[in-house]
Amino acid sequence: MAAMVDGVCVTVTLLLCVLGGQALDLLRVTATSGDPPSTPTVHCWCASYPNVTFCSWPEASRSPPTHYVASYSERHRQLVTKPCQLIQPGSASSDLISASSPSPEQLWHCRLPNLKLLTDYIINVTAVSSGGSRSYLASFMLEDIVKPNPPVDVRVSAHDTRKLLVEWSHPPTWTNLDVFPLKYQILYRWDNRGTPKSVNLGPFESTRVELKGLTAGRTYLFQVCAKELLGLGECSGWSSPVKYTIPRTKS
Numbered sequence: 261m262a263a264m265v266d267g268v269c270v271t272v273t274l275l276l277c278v279l280g281g282q283a284l285d286l287l288r289v290t291a292t293s294g295d296p297p298s299t300p301t302v303h304c305w306c307a308s309y310p311n312v313t314f315c316s317w318p319e320a321s322r323s324p325p326t327h328y329v330a331s332y333s334e335r336h337r338q339l340v341t342k343p344c345q346l347i348q349p350g351s352a353s354s355d356l357i358s359a360s361s362p363s364p365e366q367l368w369h370c371r372l373p374n375l376k377l378l379t380d381y382i383i384n385v386t387a388v389s390s391g392g393s394r395s396y397l398a399s400f401m402l403e404d405i406v407k408p409n410p411p412v413d414v415r416v417s418a419h420d421t422r423k424l425l426v427e428w429s430h431p432p433t434w435t436n437l438d439v440f441p442l443k444y445q446i447l448y449r450w451d452n453r454g455t456p457k458s459v460n461l462g463p464f465e466s467t468r469v470e471l472k473g474l475t476a477g478r479t480y481l482f483q484v485c486a487k488e489l490l491g492l493g494e495c496s497g498w499s500s501p502v503k504y505t506i507p508r509t510k511s
């Protein structure tokens with residue numbers, strides 16, 4: 261390291277002597293260049309079929325400063341690339357996108373508008389710094405990456421003494437509900453003398469379900485996930501857990 265620093269110093273002196281002011285610009289480039297950035301780890305998903313698709317990747321933590329160029333093309337027309345609209349970490353719309361899946365990392369997002377159905381696409385996210393550039397390339401078909409956001413507003417109530425009612429609302433970001441309905445799964449968990457137990461039910465096409473046979477006095481955690489009705493892609497993440505203790509019946 262010391263040798264490198266010495267080398268830079270010598271260069272600086274010479275350039276300054278020979279070129280004066282111009283040398284400072286050269287110096288800036290030399291001093292900030294380093295290793296090329298690491299290849300971004302990109303995740304793409306379609307949050308509302310067919311026209312709300314995002315890709316995201318973590319912000320590079322190391323210096324030198326890195327910027328990103330994101331583009332996509334149809335696989336059979338790779339020369340026709342379109343820009344993927346970048347959304348910076350921490351901006352208002354990035355909060356909206358990731359509100360449902362809080363992540364400690366700072367995430368970049370980009371939006372791919374109006375993709376065609378049943379078409380192979382290639383996404384190219386390139387990290388660029390003074391040290392060079394690295395591209396992440398992947399192909400995908402919209403139908404394989406469908407993943408709604410989790411259902412919201414999960415409510416649990418005692419229906420009558422024997423039955424429990426679990427209700428929820430569809431993810432508001434899934435905008436074409438009439439054309440592409442969703443189905444749902446319920447997960448409920450409890451602790452049985454230190455052993456975690458769980459039951460996964462569904463799919464249900466309605467946004468409410470009656471449960472029977474739960475134990476009075478026991479506390480359960482309820483969660484719901486949403487999947488495209490015909491089974492495209494995967495279920496959303498689980499909604500945040502809602503705790504409910506089954507009332508004891510008075511005798």
Ligand SMILES: *[C@@H]1O[C@H](CO)[C@@H](O)[C@H](O)[C@H]1NC(C)=O
Pocket residue numbers: 311312435
């Ligand atoms: C998605 O497509 C539908 C139907 O083509 C359109 O009505 C809607 O505005 C689009 N939504 C967005 C966010 O582009």
Ligand SMILES: *[C@@H]1O[C@H](CO)[C@@H](O)[C@H](O)[C@H]1NC(C)=O
Pocket residue numbers: 329331384385386395397
């Ligand atoms: C990916 O994008 C970068 C930046 O625009 C570009 O230099 C590179 O050639 C692209 N790679 C491919 C395989 O298209």
